[in-house]
Amino acid sequence: MTESVTPPAIPHHILIVEDHPEVCQTLRADSRIAFPGCHILTAETLQKAQTLCAHSTFDLILLDIGLPDGEGTEVLRKPGVPEQTTVVVTTLFDDDEHLFEALRLGALGYLLKDDTGTDMVEALQGILAGRPPLSPSIAKRILQSFAPKPTQHMLSPREEEVLILISRGYSAREAAQALAVSAHTVADYVKSVYRKLHINNRAEATAEAMRRGLLR
Known part of the structure; x- marks a missing residue:
């Protein structure tokens, strides 16, 4: 006789840690579609997120990494969040360093902010089926981490874009405007x-950039 497996509980109390109002609003809307009736709090800084986590228990935390006052992953460090809390990173950073640091600290998912709308909702709903929420490119990166490493460090697509812009003389502010992200x-x-x-x-x-053939 097959033993039944209890599915994860529906997240009722959600914390969204995000400093960009429009992105925060999108994540709030996606969360309400994925988990109707959920109660959502938001934090735009690391300090506020840590304060909320110290006084409240959340079923799900959607955690940005690049916050104005520090790395969002600090929320995951001890005393941090309870083991029963599902933490999903929602970020622009698609590089190995941020990805594996977040997973090492206990994040159970890693979604890129580009995955808005249906993709984000389906990824969040996958939590109820026991599927770790991972953007397709992130899942591929995790698999690639087990393959033999090349001798040369590879840049993520976003890092290449930044390299091209700064090589063309863009200031940090101009690059931020071109990529629709913050200067931070x-x-x-x-x-x-x-x-x-x-x-x-x-x-340098x-x-x-010229050696890599990124400038024309």
């Missing part, structure tokens, strides 16, 4: 690009 987010991408490529300034970034 662009600064994080620039740091990641510089670290991966072992470069220290815009001139331009030379690297």
Whole structure:
């Protein structure tokens, strides 16, 4: 006789940690479609998120990484959130460093903010079926992590875009406008690009972009 498996409970209390009002509103709408009747609180800073987590228990947390006052993954560090809380990262960062750090700290899902509408709703509803919410590109990246690594560090598509823009002379603010993200987010991408490529300034970034054939 097959033993029945109890499906995960429907999330009734949800915390959305997101500093961009429009993105927060979209995630709120997606959450209400995925889990009708849920109660939602929001936090636009790391400090507010940590305060809410210290005084309330949530079934589900949708967690942005790039917050104005720090890394959203700090929420996952001890004392952090209870084990029964499902934490799903919702972010623009699609690089290995952010992905695997979040999973190592206990995140049970990783969704890119580009996955709006039906894709995001279906990913969230997958929690009820015991499916970890993962964007397709993120699931592929996890699988690729088990493959032999090339000797050269690879940039994510977004990091390549940032490299191209700064190589063309864009300021952080101009790059942020071109990519429709915050200057803070662009600064994080620039740091990641510089670290991966072992470069220290815009001139070296331009030379690297030309070597990779990214500039025409």
